[in-house]
Amino acid sequence: MLNAANTVNSKMAYTQAAYSQALSSSAQTHYLLPSDKTIVAHWQPAILLNLMCNSLANEEAIALSNKLLKGTRLFYSDFSKTNLFISPEQFQRFIVNCNATPNQSDLAFRFGQRLLPGHYGDFSHGLNQVNSVFAAAELIQKCAHVFSPLLTPKVNVYATELTISFYSSYGCGNSHRFVCEAFIFAIKNWLEQQLGRHLPWQFEFNYTAPEAIENYEVYLGDNLKFNRPVTAIRLPIEYAHSSWQVSENFTLPCAATPVSLLNLVRQLLRNNIQANPSLEWLAQQLDISPATLKRRLKACNTQFRDLLSEIRLEVAVELYQQQHFSSDAICQYLGFYDESNLRRFFKRTTGQTHTQYLALT
Incomplete structure (x- = not known):
């Protein structure tokens, strides 16, 4: 068993002041x-480290840990430090290293299973x-910086459904x-545990279906859609x-904290x-130069x-799906000259015309 991970619970005794100070000083x-x-670091990164090294002897766990932390x-040894904070860049690199380990196709779901309610x-x-x-x-949205530091949820309530979108x-x-x-399964798994029953979720992903689709079916069910806008x-x-x-x-905890540049x-x-x-215009709103904005967006891989x-x-999909806008109304709202212009935009962005793509919503 990994000694550093065994100390996770003791490290959970972080003062809220220390966390708030880290946020404010980094912003x-x-x-x-x-x-x-x-x-x-002793929250989710340590949980993932423990998951990867759980069955290993101490020396083997140390060697694997340092390999997974490469880059x-x-x-x-850093995980024995008090008040250790890491950057999203570091956490993302660590995740990529863990995910590249052979025979770990369902690692994200097993990680998600450990995340809520958490410490x-x-x-x-x-x-x-x-x-x-x-x-x-509502609480998960408000405290996203705590539970979901890499993925920001947004809750919307419509006439027929509740949606949580992730950015x-x-x-x-x-x-x-x-x-x-990881984070979608964490939410589904915890809510269904609280209720003691399954719920009729629909899951949409803004990427292509993975080869190991059976993991999605086992952990999430078969109501799945891929290549969606959000x-x-x-x-x-x-x-x-x-x-x-x-x-x-209770009253909702977690004071408002700075958002990421990408979400802003x-x-x-x-x-x-x-x-x-x-x-x-966007650079002006952020009070930085266009060149600086380009550089910072590039650091966010976009x-x-x-x-x-x-x-x-x-927005186009939301207008069609939730407000039942026609193609002409969507064109007018988004500033497209005509329907052919809208069609070209969808073809360039999704590989399908707007009528083909919207028919899948």
């Missing part, structure tokens, strides 16, 4: 960058006191699929207020999508043009 003005050290500028201070205490699916989703906080790159699998879980609205008994009332950019683009925002297309596609 660049009003947003966080991939290099900012804001992730508590992160971290070592096994995350106020968040875990609050999660143990919520009493419905909706209340849990990469720092541009996960090669770790994106792993992160989606990774999301959907639940019929009548299940959103499914509840269970708790021992005491998405928010600005979405709120101004009808104005056809430009790179120069670029302005791709983000703008992602937001347009997401």
Whole structure:
């Protein structure tokens, strides 16, 4: 058994002040960058390290740990330090290394199984006191920086369904699929444990179906869609207020914290999508130069043009699916000259025309 991981529970006694200080000292003005050290190493990184080395003798565990930490500028011995924080870049590299280990095709799901309610201070205490699916989703959204540092959830309530959409906080790159699998299964697994029954989820992923699709079917079921504009879980609205008994009332913990640059950019683009925002306009909103913005987006494994297309596609699908807009109304809302222009946008972005793609929603 890995000694460092055996100390995880004792390291969970982080003071909220230490965590808040790390967030505030790392924040660049009003947003966080991939290099900012804001992730508590003894929370999820240590859980993953323990999962990888759980059955090994101490010397073997140390050797494997240092191998898995290659490229992160971290070592096994670092996990014995108090108040150790790592950056999203370091955590993502560690995930990629773990995921590349042979015979670990369901590693993300097994990791997700360990994440909730967790030992995350106020968040875990609050999660143990919520009493419905909706209340849990609301808390997870509010405290995303604690439970889901690499993937930002957004809760929406529509007339017919509750949706939780997930956005990469720092541009996960090669770790994106792993992160989606882990955190989505963590939420599904914990909520169903609380209720004592399965729920009729629908899962959508913004990437192609993996070769090991059987893992998705085992852990998530068969109501799966891939190549969608946004990774999301959907639940019929009548299940959103499914509840269970708790021992005491609570108030939502977790004070608001700085958002990541990527999430802030998405928010600005979405709120101004009808104005056809430009790179120069966006840089002005962030009070940085266009060149600096390009450089920081590149560090998040993306670029302005791709983000703008992602937001347009997401909004178009939402308008069609939730508000039943016609093609002409979508064109008008998003500033496309005509339906042929909209068709070319969908063909370029998804490989299908808008009528083909929207028919799958």
